[in-house]
Each structure stands twice: as structure tokens, then as C-alpha cells.
Amino acid sequence: MSEKHPAGHGVAGAAVLAADEVVWLLVALVGSTIFRKTTLFNRLTGLRQKVANYPGVTVEKYVGLVRLPDGRDLDLVDLPGVHGFSARTLDERVTKDVLEGRVEGLRSPDAIVLIVDATRLENQLMLVEPVLELELPTLLVLNMADELAERGGTVDDAALAERLGVRIVRTSARTGEGVDGVVRYLAEVQPHAPGERPVERHLSNVRKGTPLPVVDAFAARRRLVKQVVEAADFVPPGPSPMTERLxxxxxxxxxxxxxxxxxxxxxxxxxxxxxxxxMDGIDWLIVTSGDWLAATLPPGWFRSLLVDGVWAGVGSVVIFLPQILILFLFLGILEDSGYMARAAVIADRSMYRVGLQGRAFLPLLSGYACAVPAILAARTIDDERDRLATIFVTPFMTCSARLPVYALLIAAFIPDEPLLGPFVGQRAGVMLGLYGLGIVAAVSTAWVLKRTLLRAKPTSFLMELPPYRIPSPRTLALRLLDRSRIFLRRAGRIIFAVAIVLWTLTQFPRTEVGPPEIEESALGRIGHVIEPVIEPLGFDWRIGVGLVTSLAAREVIVGTLGTIYGVETADEESVALQEILRRDLTTGSAIGLLVFFAFALQCMSTVAVMRRETAGWKWPALQFGVMLCLGYLGAFAAYRIFG
Amino acid sequence: MQALPVVGDAVTPEPDLRLGDIPLRQEVELVSIDLPADLAEPLLERGVLPGCRICPVRSSPGGDPIVSIDGSLLALRRETAACLCVRLLSSLRDAG
Known part of the structure; x- marks a missing residue:
């Protein structure tokens, strides 16, 4: 980011600017949460988007390039939607920081595009007022102007523009009409003076220095808004009959x-x-290309590192891409159609009983694919304690990385016999049981947390219910593309590094004839070191090694066990691996291992994202400890019960 | 932030009527919010301010109210609705 923005704050930035006369303008897109600004953002930037993580803050930001008619480019940053500027949620804090120009490495915005829902103008102007007080050049976009007209509402743009002192453009969320007006405005944006930190800006719900108590300050702003909408002859639309019926x-x-x-x-x-x-398709691609690589490259340590280490390691994660994409496709449809808000309302009562709230439903459901995006999804929870409790228990949801481990152990140890009638077999029963264990653990942990560390008076739950809409395929597609990029990048980085470290540990100390026997290698020795700890669970050093390597990501244990037992191309369907496992583990210890994986936080990515989302090590450390203890005790109990 | 209860009109001759007691489809005016300021602020941000018109339009399956305010729908918990003091519009003849 920073190298792209030579016009940073300070004298040095000004010097660079004068030298090459390049100014990247930065325009911020602001709007309320109920309304998806993303459609406009996508229409303006197309595919030229990037996700950036701001230093210090935890939120992934979307920055897109807008090509202006005169050929220049301009950065458009899509800020998280907000309800107000009290900065209660992480999203609100980020929006506030960016608009106030406090984010290091990011130019303070030269202009603001403020997008509001024209059908709810009066409500939306409450958000507009504080933004206008920033006194930055602002374009007000009246979105859904077509829907306003359809439902019998009107507004006089010219009068509104004059009253507010800003330019106004009407757009339609459905057809994209009016986007050219936004581009015309962007073409006229002038850079603010370089190097100069413009006026110290403060964004808040209530005007700075007002002596009024908060409710009166709001009422005062409300009276102002009333005058504005009256001046603009705003007639609110009638209720949407479609939404009522649905x-x-x-x-x-x-x-x-x-x-x-x-x-x-x-x-x-x-x-x-x-x-x-x-997933089978991706698996085939990985295996085939790995075989091809192995056949092409000369034998030696490099081939071993590339094929056995990196290729297999990264492949073991890429294989989850279809599941994650399908999940996000569904979530996208549910969210864009307006159903997700209703689902949160329906879920709220039962969530409330265990100490969570309706908005936790989305993160918890996402947790069945992967805890990392799920934890990010919890940002919309406006109560900090609710958010912490939600992300604390999210990793208990049975994520897809547990499935290869479950599949391998269940296939090896659980007989394929009927349990309840012809339809539910013992294997399916065990699988369901493991899902149930995760839910029970999540619910009870949340219950305990909200009565101990995160105890608070009951908070309110407010959910705006947007009108139902047909989701835009284009927006959905762009979001999926974006999700897969994030996922692959993460998989690339972490698993790549882990694969190399693991491979290296199996290669040393060298013997005269080459790499050591696995038991003698550094990895094997690590296994022996922890063997005494896991012996009460019925695990030997080999499983120990698997537990250590699966700290990186749960499914890594499958490949590791394959390496240790010398089974080529080990995956969860490998019969050879299943047979060897049956020799080394009893049914009891295998069930123990399953329970361990149901509970323990064997996932570096989750720990990393928890650290970012809670701004410290306290919560991830506690979470890791609690889940490890539960896993250990659960495995011990299972080993005792099932022998 | 002040933690005092937020009180609107000091003069309330009406019996203490809460949003939770209002039947569906009856529009009322919000008189005051009986919540500490930090809990009231999210309500204020969404336009739930003393003087505004609120109309309960539906009950969620869990029995919580869904109200219409400023042309948008807002779901809240019944515990919150019980803290919103309202008055009937028709009884005051100022519904216009």
C-alpha cells in the first residue's frame, strides 16, 4: 500500500509529490450497513480491486481503481457500513479512522462519496450530517431512487443539494443507472494540499463540545434533518407489499x-x-500434476521438497476451496436477498439463552466451512462482549479441515454397520456425534464465558430488516472471486511455510546414506519427547508427531501419518494407511483422537486471526488453552470408556 | 458518556405505557427511552428518538416485536420494547 501512495503525510511526501507530480487521489465510499454499497463499488471498479489489511487495524479493506474518462486512475476505498459514529463496532472504528485520516500508510481522503437509501432518506440523513461536518468535498448518492418512485415517494434533489451544500446523483441499485454521474464527479476531485494534515477532524454522532446530553444532541440533529427533508419536499414511500408478503x-x-x-x-x-x-477434480489435478513433477524433475532433495513437501502440503488445503466457495455463494445469496437479517431475528431468542445474540448466527454457520472467515464475519456484532464470546466458540464448529481426519479414522475404526435402521450407519452416527460434540462445547463455553469473563448486563439486539431483493449475480461472482483469493493467499503462505519446515525436520540429522529413518529424524525425536504426555490417551510417538504438525492445520496430520508410516500418496481414503493405523491404535484411542480433534484448536490460521481481531495474545492464548484442555480430557475419557 | 437514565418529557400524565404493550398496527409516539445512555445510543442512531412514530407490525417467531419506523423495519427484543415509554396518538387527537 505505502509504496503506491507517495503522497503520504509530511515533508518527505510533499517532496516526492513535487518531483514526479503523481497524485493518487483517494476517495472514500461511505454508507449505512443495511444498504449494500458493494454494488456501486463493483460497478465503479470492476475487477480492479485489492484487499488490503491496514496496519494496526484488523479490517480487510477494499480498495479499487477507478479509471476516469481522462485516463487517470483514482483509488476508491469501500469502507465498512456503519449505523453511526459512536465507534462501537470494529467496522465503525475503521470507518471513523479512515475518514479522520488517521490510518498510517493511507492518504486521508480527498473526497467522500456518501451513498444513502433514498427510500429511507430521513433516517439516512442522520448519518449524513456528521459526515458533512468533516467539511470534505462530498457527493451524495441517492440510491434506490427508482424504488422510491415505484412506492410512491418523491424528493426534490435540487432543493436537497442546495440545503446540504453538496452535489447529488441518483442511482438505481438494480440497473446501475446513474453510475456515470458518480464517475463525472470523481473526475473533478482535486487533491487536498499535499503533506498538510487538514484540519484535525473528529467524527462523532454528537457535535464535538456540545453541552447537550446524548439524547438531546440526537434530538437536535433530528430537528435539523426534519427541516432538511421538508425543504426537499420528501414524501416517504409506502410500505413494500412484496416485503410484507414474504x-x-x-x-x-x-x-x-x-x-x-x-x-x-x-x-x-x-x-x-x-x-x-x-473436490475430487481438484484432488485429481494436484495428484496428476505432482506425479508429472516427480517424473520430470531429477531425483534428489529438491524434488522431494517440492513434491512431497510443498505440492502435497498446499494441495491439502486448496482442496477445500470448493466447499468454501459454495458456502460463500449461499451466504452471499442469503445476505443480498435480505433473508439473513430475518434469520438473525429468528435465531436471536435461542442464541440469547446461551449468552450470544442473533448476529452470531452467521459466523457460527460459516464456521462449518472455516473458522477464519467466520471470525471475520463476527465484526458486525455491535456488542464487544458478544463478539468476543462468538469468536471464542466459533472454532468448535466442525470446520471442513476436520473432515479428512474424521474420514480417515472413521473409515479405519468404525465398522460399516447399521446403527438405527438401514439409513443411519454407525459411521454416520459417529460423524453426527462429533458434530454434536462441537455444538455442545460451543454452547456450554459461551454460557460459561458470559457468566464469568464476559459477564455484562443484557444488551439490546437491534436488527434492521431491509426490503427483499433479488441478489445481483455480478456482485455475488465478484465476492466469490475475492474470497477465493483471500483463501488461497492464506493457504499459500501458511501451509507453504509449514510444509517446508516439516520436510526439513524429516531430513535431519543426515546419515551417511541420506535422510534418516523417520524415527531418528528431528521430527521423530519431537514425537518421542511428547510421547509421555500423550501416553495416557493411548497415542504413541507417531501420533504425537501428527499432533504437532497438525497444529499448523488439522488436515496436515493425514499427510504426516502417511510420511511416518511410509505410505505413498496418503489421503483419507488410503486403505494402506487405515490398515497400519488399526495396528497401532485401539478403537478407544482412535475415538479419543477423534474427540481430541473435535475440541482442540489445531489451526495456526485461527490463532493468527484471533490475535488480529482481539488486538493481543490474551484471547487466542486462552482459547488455545481451553480447547487443548478440553481435547486432552475428552480424549482421555474416550480412551477409558471405549478401551 | 453519562450513565443516567434518559428521560424525555417530565410531564407524563398518562399511565406508564410501554411499546411492548401496544397491539399490532397501532401507531404510537415515543415519549422517552428508559435505558442508560450507552444502551440507548444504538436506538437513537436508528431513528428511535423521543417524538418519533413507531408502529408494531409483526411478531417474530420468538415473540419479539418488529416495528416500522421512518419507513423501515426494525426488529428488537421484547426486553428493549419494555423500556420504551410511548403514548397513544389517537387519545391525544394529535395524530395528524
Missing amino acids: DSVFLHRFWGPLLFLGVVLLVFQSIFTWAVPL
Whole structure:
């Protein structure tokens, strides 16, 4: 980021600027949460987007390039949607920091594009007022102007523009009409004086220095807004008949919860069955290309590192891409259509009982694919304690990285016999049991947390219910593309590094004839060191090694055990690996291992994202410790019970 | 931030009427928010201010109210609705 923005603050920045006369303008896109600004952002920037992580803050930011008619480029930053500027949620804090120009490495914005929902103008102007007080050049975009007209509402743009002192453009979320007006405005944006930190800006709900108590300050602003909408002859639209009809089904006392369950089951079904052919395809690609690499390269340590280490390691993660994409496709549809807000309302009562809230439903559901995006999804939770409790228990959800481990051990140890009638076999029963264990652990941990560390008076839960809409395929596609980029980059970095470290540990200390026997290698010795600790669980040093390597990512244990037992191309369907495992583990210790994986936080990516999201090591350390203890005790109990 | 209860009109001759007691489809005016300031602020941000018109339009399956305010729908918990003091518009003949 910083190298792209030579016009930083300070004298040095000004000097650079004068030298090459390049100014990257930065324009911020601001709007409220209920309304998806993303559609406009996508139309303006197309595919030329990048996700950046701001230093110090934890939020992934979307910066896109807008090509102006005169050929210049301009940076547009899509800020998280906000309800106000009290900075209660992480999202609100970031939006506030960017607008106030306090984010290191990011130019303070030269202009603001403020996008509001024209159908709820009066409500939205409450958000507009504080932004206008920043006194930056601002364009006000009246989105959904077409819907306003359809539902019988009107507003006089010219009068509104004059009253607020800003330019106004109307757009339609559906057709993209009016986007050219935004581009015309962007073309006229002038850079603010370089190097100069413009006026110390403060963004808050309540005007700085006001002696009024908060409710009166709001009321004062409200009176101002009332005058503005009256001056603009704003007639609010009638209720949306479509939304009323759909709500009478989706929020029905009986059908509502039933449809909710149906949606959850559909999402599950899609993750676990529809993704399989795609995953098999990716698996085939990885194996074939790995074989080709092995055949092409000359034998030696480099081939070993590349094929056995890096290729297999990265491949073991890339294989989850279809599941994650399908999950995000569903979540995207649910969110953009407006159903997600209803789902949160339906879930709220039961979540509230265990100390969470309705907004926790989305992160917890996402947790079944992968805890990392799920933890990020919890940012919309406006109560900090609720958010902490939610992200603390999210890794208990059975993420897809546990599936290869479950699949291998269940296939090896659980007989394929019926359990309840012909449809539910013992294997399916164990699998369901492991899912149940995760839920029970999550619910009870949340319950305990909200009565101990995160105890608080009950907070309010407020959820705006947007009108139902048909999701835009373009926005959905762009989001999927974006998600896969994030996922692959992370998989690339972490798994790549781990694969190299693991491989290296198996190669040393060298013997006269080459790499050592696995038991004598550095990795094997690590296994022996921890063997006494895991002996009460019925695990030997080999499993110990697997537990250590799977700290990086759970599924790594499958490949590691393959390496240790010398089984080529080990995956969860490998019969050879299953047979060897049956020799070394009893059924009891295998079930113990399953339980261990159901509980323990064997995932570096989750720890890393927890550290970022909680701004410190305290929460990830506590989470890791609690989950490890639960895993150890659970495995011990299972080993005793099942022998 | 002040932690005092937020009180609107000092003169409330009406019996203490809460949003939670209002039947569906009856529009009322918010008189005051009986919550500490930090809990009231999210409500204020969403336009739930003393003087605004609120109309309960639906109950969620869990029995929580969904209200219409400024042309948008807002779901809240019944515990919150019980803290919103309201008055009937029709009884005051100022519904216009």
C-alpha cells in the first residue's frame, strides 16, 4: 500500500509529490450497513480491486481503481457500513479512522462519496450530517431512487443539494443507472494540499463540545434533518407489499423457523455433497500434476521438497476451496436477498439463552466451512462482549479441515454397520456425534464465558430488516472471486511455510546414506519427547508427531501419518494407511483422537486471526488453552470408556 | 458518556405505557427511552428518538416485536420494547 501512495503525510511526501507530480487521489465510499454499497463499488471498479489489511487495524479493506474518462486512475476505498459514529463496532472504528485520516500508510481522503437509501432518506440523513461536518468535498448518492418512485415517494434533489451544500446523483441499485454521474464527479476531485494534515477532524454522532446530553444532541440533529427533508419536499414511500408478503411467510410463527431449518440444512447439504465432485477434480489435478513433477524433475532433495513437501502440503488445503466457495455463494445469496437479517431475528431468542445474540448466527454457520472467515464475519456484532464470546466458540464448529481426519479414522475404526435402521450407519452416527460434540462445547463455553469473563448486563439486539431483493449475480461472482483469493493467499503462505519446515525436520540429522529413518529424524525425536504426555490417551510417538504438525492445520496430520508410516500418496481414503493405523491404535484411542480433534484448536490460521481481531495474545492464548484442555480430557475419557 | 437514565418529557400524565404493550398496527409516539445512555445510543442512531412514530407490525417467531419506523423495519427484543415509554396518538387527537 505505502509504496503506491507517495503522497503520504509530511515533508518527505510533499517532496516526492513535487518531483514526479503523481497524485493518487483517494476517495472514500461511505454508507449505512443495511444498504449494500458493494454494488456501486463493483460497478465503479470492476475487477480492479485489492484487499488490503491496514496496519494496526484488523479490517480487510477494499480498495479499487477507478479509471476516469481522462485516463487517470483514482483509488476508491469501500469502507465498512456503519449505523453511526459512536465507534462501537470494529467496522465503525475503521470507518471513523479512515475518514479522520488517521490510518498510517493511507492518504486521508480527498473526497467522500456518501451513498444513502433514498427510500429511507430521513433516517439516512442522520448519518449524513456528521459526515458533512468533516467539511470534505462530498457527493451524495441517492440510491434506490427508482424504488422510491415505484412506492410512491418523491424528493426534490435540487432543493436537497442546495440545503446540504453538496452535489447529488441518483442511482438505481438494480440497473446501475446513474453510475456515470458518480464517475463525472470523481473526475473533478482535486487533491487536498499535499503533506498538510487538514484540519484535525473528529467524527462523532454528537457535535464535538456540545453541552447537550446524548439524547438531546440526537434530538437536535433530528430537528435539523426534519427541516432538511421538508425543504426537499420528501414524501416517504409506502410500505413494500412484496416485503410484507414474504415476511408473513419467513417470519411466520410456524413456517418461519421451519424454513430457517430448511435453509441451514440446504447449506450443509451443499457443502458436503455438491462440493464432492469439485473436490475430487481438484484432488485429481494436484495428484496428476505432482506425479508429472516427480517424473520430470531429477531425483534428489529438491524434488522431494517440492513434491512431497510443498505440492502435497498446499494441495491439502486448496482442496477445500470448493466447499468454501459454495458456502460463500449461499451466504452471499442469503445476505443480498435480505433473508439473513430475518434469520438473525429468528435465531436471536435461542442464541440469547446461551449468552450470544442473533448476529452470531452467521459466523457460527460459516464456521462449518472455516473458522477464519467466520471470525471475520463476527465484526458486525455491535456488542464487544458478544463478539468476543462468538469468536471464542466459533472454532468448535466442525470446520471442513476436520473432515479428512474424521474420514480417515472413521473409515479405519468404525465398522460399516447399521446403527438405527438401514439409513443411519454407525459411521454416520459417529460423524453426527462429533458434530454434536462441537455444538455442545460451543454452547456450554459461551454460557460459561458470559457468566464469568464476559459477564455484562443484557444488551439490546437491534436488527434492521431491509426490503427483499433479488441478489445481483455480478456482485455475488465478484465476492466469490475475492474470497477465493483471500483463501488461497492464506493457504499459500501458511501451509507453504509449514510444509517446508516439516520436510526439513524429516531430513535431519543426515546419515551417511541420506535422510534418516523417520524415527531418528528431528521430527521423530519431537514425537518421542511428547510421547509421555500423550501416553495416557493411548497415542504413541507417531501420533504425537501428527499432533504437532497438525497444529499448523488439522488436515496436515493425514499427510504426516502417511510420511511416518511410509505410505505413498496418503489421503483419507488410503486403505494402506487405515490398515497400519488399526495396528497401532485401539478403537478407544482412535475415538479419543477423534474427540481430541473435535475440541482442540489445531489451526495456526485461527490463532493468527484471533490475535488480529482481539488486538493481543490474551484471547487466542486462552482459547488455545481451553480447547487443548478440553481435547486432552475428552480424549482421555474416550480412551477409558471405549478401551 | 453519562450513565443516567434518559428521560424525555417530565410531564407524563398518562399511565406508564410501554411499546411492548401496544397491539399490532397501532401507531404510537415515543415519549422517552428508559435505558442508560450507552444502551440507548444504538436506538437513537436508528431513528428511535423521543417524538418519533413507531408502529408494531409483526411478531417474530420468538415473540419479539418488529416495528416500522421512518419507513423501515426494525426488529428488537421484547426486553428493549419494555423500556420504551410511548403514548397513544389517537387519545391525544394529535395524530395528524
